[in-house]
Amino acid sequence: EKGGHEYFMLKEIDEQPTALADTLRGHFSDGRIVLDEQRLSDQDLRDVDKVFVVACGSAYHSGLVAKYAIEHWTRLPVEVELASEFRYRDPVLDRDTLVVAVSQSGETADTLEAVRHAREQKARVLAVCNTNGAQIPRESDAVLYTHAGPEIGVASTKAFLAQIAANYLVGLALAQARGTKYPDEVAREFHELAAMPEAVRQVLGTTEQVKALGRELSEAKAVLFLGRHVGYPVALEGALKLKELAYMHAEGFAAGELKHGPIALIEPGLPVVVVMPSPKGRAVLHSKLVSNISEIQARGARTIVIAEEGDETVRPFADELIEIPAVPTLLQPLVSTVPLQVLAAEIARSRGYDVDKPRNLAKSVTVE
Numbered sequence: 001e002k003g004g005h006e007y008f009m010l011k012e013i014d015e016q017p018t019a020l021a022d023t024l025r026g027h028f029s030d031g032r033i034v035l036d037e038q039r040l041s042d043q044d045l046r047d048v049d050k051v052f053v054v055a056c057g058s059a060y061h062s063g064l065v066a067k068y069a070i071e072h073w074t075r076l077p078v079e080v081e082l083a084s085e086f087r088y089r090d091p092v093l094d095r096d097t098l099v100v101a102v103s104q105s106g107e108t109a110d111t112l113e114a115v116r117h118a119r120e121q122k123a124r125v126l127a128v129c130n131t132n133g134a135q136i137p138r139e140s141d142a143v144l145y146t147h148a149g150p151e152i153g154v155a156s157t158k159a160f161l162a163q164i165a166a167n168y169l170v171g172l173a174l175a176q177a178r179g180t181k182y183p184d185e186v187a188r189e190f191h192e193l194a195a196m197p198e199a200v201r202q203v204l205g206t207t208e209q210v211k212a213l214g215r216e217l218s219e220a221k222a223v224l225f226l227g228r229h230v231g232y233p234v235a236l237e238g239a240l241k242l243k244e245l246a247y248m249h250a251e252g253f254a255a256g257e258l259k260h261g262p263i264a265l266i267e268p269g270l271p272v273v274v275v276m277p278s279p280k281g282r283a284v285l286h287s288k289l290v291s292n293i294s295e296i297q298a299r300g301a302r303t304i305v306i307a308e309e310g311d312e313t314v315r316p317f318a319d320e321l322i323e324i325p326a327v328p329t330l331l332q333p334l335v336s337t338v339p340l341q342v343l344a345a346e347i348a349r350s351r352g353y354d355v356d357k358p359r360n361l362a363k364s365v366t367v368e
């Protein structure tokens with residue numbers, strides 16, 4: 001059942017193109033985004049004046065990624081919050097608030113309690129879930145299923161990519177209903193998304209270099225991850241994978257925050273993974289990151305740079321360069337996350353750990 005793989009997680013990493021394609025299937029028809037599994041009307045979507053994404057762990061990171069896209073496409077404010085924090089403050093919610101609860105299992109207690117709290121305050125709740133009929137979709141107003149298939153490995157991989165795709169569908173549906181994007185723009189965004197399974201397949205064909213690097217890094221004391229814009233949540237996700245699988249101290253930072261403290265951690269030989277934005281996207285972002293890498297390299301860090309193929313400017317600063325295909329900026333997390341999953345799995349394997357069942361963790365966390 002592991003399809004020739006040593007671990008479910010490795011199989012699930014390989015299934016990501018299919019997970020994405022299956023999640024997108026059927027959601028664009030007659031030139032429109034259709035969220036057929038949901039019970040929110042276009043009028044409900046038009047009334048939305050604020051969006052919250054509530055989730056835990058990797059699902060939370062999928063929300064952080066989506067914030068960039070949803071705000072850009074809809075001009076609605078989007079707040080992304082850890083479900084375990086959300087209900088213990090006093091979030092400002094009313095019937096025009098859309099709360100998107102993202103959960104692979106649909107059973108996570110923190111997220112379920114956040115859903116209950118939101119509904120008590122009359123907010124509308126849309127669940128993004130990978131498990132048919134689970135508790136969170138049952139208690140939500142509407143549901144959009146990710147079709148990643150069962151995820152057995154405790155570390156989320158294919159469900160995470162599928163969550164990003166589903167969150168983006170929510171964003172496009174809102175933009176369509178609100179008219180903040182013309183129909184041809186919505187169609188273009190969807191088609192770009194639909195091209196991503198192929199881009200992910202391309203990344204999966206080039207993982208040998210990352211695996212070799214993983215074996216080399218198996219004795220590292222700590223690894224830092226840096227990114228900006230959508231690369232920032234990718235850095236957080238890369239660090240989470242490494243913590244949970246390899247039991248290694250790993251930290252993700254917004255690269256711009258380096259100079260506000262974390263740069264003091266840099267010492268000779270420390271591996272630092274940097275997620276580079278496309279040089280063709282936002283030039284300012286790219287050049288800021290190049291200067292961040294040069295700063296850490298000057299302090300002796302071992303720089304591991306994930307960059308778009310053909311990005312020559314970054315080469316002199318990369319002790320190790322991992323190339324990913326050129327894709328639109330907002331979609332880059334779907335490709336840049338993949339080498340980080342492979343890296344964490346390989347480091348964990350080299351250390352002799354069971355990557356499907358990391359210590360102290362459960363696949364679905366049903367206690368608060």
Ligand code: M6R
Pocket residue numbers: 056057058059060102103104105106107108111154155156157240241244363364365
């Ligand atoms: O089932 P959920 O998506 O609600 O789970 C949320 C987190 O527990 C989950 O993403 C966790 O962080 C993973 N182990 C990360 O790999």
